[in-house]
Amino acid sequence: MSASRTSPLPATALLQPRGGGERMTNGRILRLVKSDPERRAIDAGQVDAVLDAETGTAFLLPEARRALSLAGGQIANSLLAALPREDYRSLLGELDPVTLTSGQVLYEPGDRLRHVYFLNDGQVSLLMVMADRKALEVGLVGCEGVIGVALALGADTSPVRVLVQGSGSALRMSAAVFCATFARSLPFQREVLRYAFAKMVQARQTAACNRFHQVEARLARWLLMTRDRVRADEFHLTHEFLAETLGVRRVGVTNAASSLQRRKLISYHRGDIRILDRKGLQAASCACYEIVRNLAS
Numbered sequence: 001m002s003a004s005r006t007s008p009l010p011a012t013a014l015l016q017p018r019g020g021g022e023r024m025t026n027g028r029i030l031r032l033v034k035s036d037p038e039r040r041a042i043d044a045g046q047v048d049a050v051l052d053a054e055t056g057t058a059f060l061l062p063e064a065r066r067a068l069s070l071a072g073g074q075i076a077n078s079l080l081a082a083l084p085r086e087d088y089r090s091l092l093g094e095l096d097p098v099t100l101t102s103g104q105v106l107y108e109p110g111d112r113l114r115h116v117y118f119l120n121d122g123q124v125s126l127l128m129v130m131a132d133r134k135a136l137e138v139g140l141v142g143c144e145g146v147i148g149v150a151l152a153l154g155a156d157t158s159p160v161r162v163l164v165q166g167s168g169s170a171l172r173m174s175a176a177v178f179c180a181t182f183a184r185s186l187p188f189q190r191e192v193l194r195y196a197f198a199k200m201v202q203a204r205q206t207a208a209c210n211r212f213h214q215v216e217a218r219l220a221r222w223l224l225m226t227r228d229r230v231r232a233d234e235f236h237l238t239h240e241f242l243a244e245t246l247g248v249r250r251v252g253v254t255n256a257a258s259s260l261q262r263r264k265l266i267s268y269h270r271g272d273i274r275i276l277d278r279k280g281l282q283a284a285s286c287a288c289y290e291i292v293r294n295l296a297s
Contacts, residue, residue: 079118091188094174094177097171098171100170101164102164104163105164106162107162108158111158113148115174115175116149117171117172118172119146121231122164122170123166123168123226124140125139125245126161126162135161138203140165147170166226208288209221209286215255219246219256220265220286223281236273260284
């Protein structure tokens with residue numbers, strides 16, 4: 001269908017690249033078309049998707065992808081899913097789907113909170129950064145929560161480094177809209193404050209756990225928390241990252257992981273971790289796992 005129409009096209013309308021078009025790779029449209037009329041139609045929002053003539057694959061443009069990902073279906077983020085349906089629907093126009101990549105830093109301590117992120121999958125670590133630049137994890141966020149909850153408590157800067165630990169997707173909302181919604185919607189306010197309390201308890205429990213419990217039990221706890229958030233028994237974590245997360249030397253992580261592996265609770269090779277016995281790993285973990293898990297549920 002031609003893209004030079006002056007009226008918006010229906011949601012099923014496709015623009016097929018002509019001779020000047022290039023192939024799309026890895027789900028991203030590298031270069032759509034060279035034709036000026038087609039480019040103007042895209043810029044005007046009259047085109048919802050591009051069809052790769054060679055493969056027959058349709059690639060949704062951002063607005064169409066956003067509408068389809070938010071309209072109906074199961075809500076992946078637990079905080080948003082807990083809202084009354086009408087309250088959630090009222091937020092649809094303010095939520096933008098984004099991809100979070102492992103290693104990406106969303107905020108450093110002191111950065112202004114310009115957006116909040118409701119995670120759908122993957123996980124994000126909250127790290128306290130000391131004066132010598134050493135960091136220690138004090139919280140973990142996954143599909144149960146939101147990044148930027150400090151806004152609900154009257155703060156507008158991040159107190160921690162927010163590091164994407166496991167790639168995934170999220171729904172992003174501007175800080176201004178988040179604060180306005182928090183002020184006017186009691187259901188939204190209730191769920192956000194409930195989550196803020198859970199994060200506070202998690203941070204305190206983590207501090208006590210790091211002080212009093214053995215590395216092996218702490219590693220088991222952390223692997224279980226990761227599994228709950230990525231919703232998979234297999235994930236990739238390096239010795240270096242685990243050592244920073246648990247506040248121990250790399251040799252401590254090696255010894256703890258080797259012990260769990262000898263007990264056939266996990267397999268661990270060059271950062272690739274697979275949980276073999278979840279119940280056994282839970283028995284090897286300290287009680288902190290259940291305490292934090294119950295708060296998130």
